[in-house]
Amino acid sequence: MTQAVAPAPQIDHQRAVFAEGLALDSGAVLAPLAVAYRTYGKLNPQRSNAVLVCHALTGDQYVAEPHPITGKPGWWEAVVGPGRPVDTDRFFVICANVLGGCMGSSGPAEPMPGTGRPYGTDFPSITIRDMVRAQKLLVDRLGIGRLLAVVGGSMGGMQVLEWAATFPEMVVAAAPIACAAYHSAQNIAFHEVGRAAIHGDPDWVGGRYWEDGRIPAKGLSVARMVAHITYLSEAALGRKFGRRLRGASALTFLEDVFEVESYLRHQGSTFVTRFDANSYLTITRAMDYFDMATEHGGDLAAAFRGTATRFLVASFSSDWLFPTEESRALVRALNAAAANTSFVEIATDKGHDAFLLDEPVFHRALGGFLRGAAERVGV
Numbered sequence: 001m002t003q004a005v006a007p008a009p010q011i012d013h014q015r016a017v018f019a020e021g022l023a024l025d026s027g028a029v030l031a032p033l034a035v036a037y038r039t040y041g042k043l044n045p046q047r048s049n050a051v052l053v054c055h056a057l058t059g060d061q062y063v064a065e066p067h068p069i070t071g072k073p074g075w076w077e078a079v080v081g082p083g084r085p086v087d088t089d090r091f092f093v094i095c096a097n098v099l100g101g102c103m104g105s106s107g108p109a110e111p112m113p114g115t116g117r118p119y120g121t122d123f124p125s126i127t128i129r130d131m132v133r134a135q136k137l138l139v140d141r142l143g144i145g146r147l148l149a150v151v152g153g154s155m156g157g158m159q160v161l162e163w164a165a166t167f168p169e170m171v172v173a174a175a176p177i178a179c180a181a182y183h184s185a186q187n188i189a190f191h192e193v194g195r196a197a198i199h200g201d202p203d204w205v206g207g208r209y210w211e212d213g214r215i216p217a218k219g220l221s222v223a224r225m226v227a228h229i230t231y232l233s234e235a236a237l238g239r240k241f242g243r244r245l246r247g248a249s250a251l252t253f254l255e256d257v258f259e260v261e262s263y264l265r266h267q268g269s270t271f272v273t274r275f276d277a278n279s280y281l282t283i284t285r286a287m288d289y290f291d292m293a294t295e296h297g298g299d300l301a302a303a304f305r306g307t308a309t310r311f312l313v314a315s316f317s318s319d320w321l322f323p324t325e326e327s328r329a330l331v332r333a334l335n336a337a338a339a340n341t342s343f344v345e346i347a348t349d350k351g352h353d354a355f356l357l358d359e360p361v362f363h364r365a366l367g368g369f370l371r372g373a374a375e376r377v378g379v
Helices: 128-141 155-166 185-200 202-207 217-231 234-240 259-271 277-289 324-336 352-356 360-376
Strands: 015-018 033-040 050-054 092-096 147-153 171-177 310-316 340-346
Touching (some): 015 128, 128 155, 147 360, 155 171, 185 217, 185 277, 217 277, 310 324, 310 352, 324 340
Parallel strands (some): 050 147, 171 310, 310 340
């Protein structure tokens, strides 16, 4: 049965539009280009206190305020705000919806020029570097010649690395968190399961679901459920849910029995109300393509050789999506490039999502790193 969907709410996103567009790694030119963003705090007269926060796969620019669709708190309010590690009393914080996203930046859900319809599957393939180039246009438009710091976790951490490699002269400090310099075969495999679920949903109709107001809700929900499992750890799932039943008197195939089943279904069902399926396909592919060593002739250290950027690499002990060994490999490459690098592994059982949660040791490390960067340049 077709899954109908209510019209998306009309949100007046804060956006910068670039008529000249952007030349992509694929060879396509995307014009015009829109970049939706939010800012927090004040830019100082010297324009030297800007911190760019890069969001993860299913995040967006609403990092430190209620989300306009869900009403939930900003996805990193534990980290970004007055007196917090990314201190908006001291820093001017920018967060942009990534290229390919579905919260106002150019992406599959946005109108395709001259057609009166969304791009859909006609949206070109993009890379993490394309996302960063779009952010660079925004930073330039805001009149900022140098960023005090670029910070982000997971896919956001990939963007941080790309910023430091592509525009090193613009980045004083970089904090790639819970990420790696490439997307592993295991991670690509999990993404492919999610994409297959979307493609297999009859309501995907070859990506043209928007034509009659449907969405591939079942497929997109399964994709979110699969991904969400990778964001947690076995210990975290056990602590939260264990093998607790939902009041069922007997096992059955016809309904949720275990609490963890209900939790995952809730994650999936709420996701489809705020995320576009074609955006999900586009962005997961961009993550899969990411491999900084390949971009630099197979030598990861070459991506950072000669850089003056200072790095804080942070990982979490129970993160099996981006395990600590991948962070250590990044640190070894940074050391080989003679980059000023600090590394911290946070002991936690919260899994990959730990960077989004209450982790005081991580917050102290990040806050101290940013304060140190600010003091070095007189902010």
